[in-house]
Amino acid sequence: MADLMEKIVSLCKRRGFVFPSSEIYGGIGGFWDFGPLGVELKNNIKSWWWQTMVQIREEVVGLDSTIIHNPKVWQASGHTLSFTDPLRECKSCHQRFRADQLKGEKCPECGxxxxxxxxxxxxxxxxxxxxxxxxxxxxxxxxxCQGIFVNFANVVDTIQPKLPFGIAQIGKGFRNEITLGNFIFRDREFEMMELEYFVKPGEDEKWFDYW
Ligand SMILES: [Zn+2]
Structure with a gap:
C-alpha cells in the first residue's frame, strides 16, 4: 500500500498535478501545491460541484466567508475545547504520535x-x-461550515428562503495534524466543499435519504 502511494505521489509530480510545497527548501510536511494540470482538475471539480449543488438548485445559495472568524465562534462551536486529538511524545527522539494510532507503550521509531x-x-x-x-x-x-452558521440569519433576512434550503461554500481549511501521511488525503491545508441543508424539525431523515 505504501509502495502504491509512493508511485501515485511520484506520478502526480511527473505529470504536473501535485508538487510538494516549498520543495526546493526541503518541503513542508502536510502542504502540497497543485501544478499546471492539478489546478485545472481542481477547478473543474469545484465548478462542477458549484453548478450542480448551487446554481441549478433553486433552494441552495452560495457563500464565501472569511478564513479567520472572531474566536468566540470557535468557543461557541466547541472547537476551542474539544477539536483535539490525543497526543503522546517520545521522550528520546521527540517524535509525536496520535495516541489512538499507537500500538504498545513504546515509540515506534526508536523504542x-x-x-x-x-x-x-x-x-x-x-x-x-x-x-x-x-x-x-x-x-x-x-x-x-461555521462561516455558514454565523451567516444563517443574514441569508434568511436577505434571500428569505423557505424550508428546506441549503447554503454552500467552497474554501480553504487548516488542521494542524499530528501525524501525516496518505498524500493529499490528510494534509494541513486543504480545500473543502460543504453544503449545510436546513430542514423542518422531524424531517431530517427524509431529507437525508433524499440526498
Ligand atoms: Zn522515539
Missing amino acids: GKLTEVKQFNLMFETFIGSAKETANKAYLRPET
Whole structure:
C-alpha cells in the first residue's frame, strides 16, 4: 500500500498535478501545491460541484466567508475545547504520535519512552494586531461550515428562503495534524466543499435519504 502511494505521489509530480510545497527548501510536511494540470482538475471539480449543488438548485445559495472568524465562534462551536486529538511524545527522539494510532507503550521509531496522553488542539493559531504581545489570538478555520452558521440569519433576512434550503461554500481549511501521511488525503491545508441543508424539525431523515 505504501509502495502504491509512493508511485501515485511520484506520478502526480511527473505529470504536473501535485508538487510538494516549498520543495526546493526541503518541503513542508502536510502542504502540497497543485501544478499546471492539478489546478485545472481542481477547478473543474469545484465548478462542477458549484453548478450542480448551487446554481441549478433553486433552494441552495452560495457563500464565501472569511478564513479567520472572531474566536468566540470557535468557543461557541466547541472547537476551542474539544477539536483535539490525543497526543503522546517520545521522550528520546521527540517524535509525536496520535495516541489512538499507537500500538504498545513504546515509540515506534526508536523504542523510547512515551509521555502521558495530552489533548492537542488541531486549530492553527494566529494573531490579529501588530504587536504580538497585545494582539488577540485567532484561529485559521478548521472547517468551512461555521462561516455558514454565523451567516444563517443574514441569508434568511436577505434571500428569505423557505424550508428546506441549503447554503454552500467552497474554501480553504487548516488542521494542524499530528501525524501525516496518505498524500493529499490528510494534509494541513486543504480545500473543502460543504453544503449545510436546513430542514423542518422531524424531517431530517427524509431529507437525508433524499440526498
Ligand atoms: Zn522515539
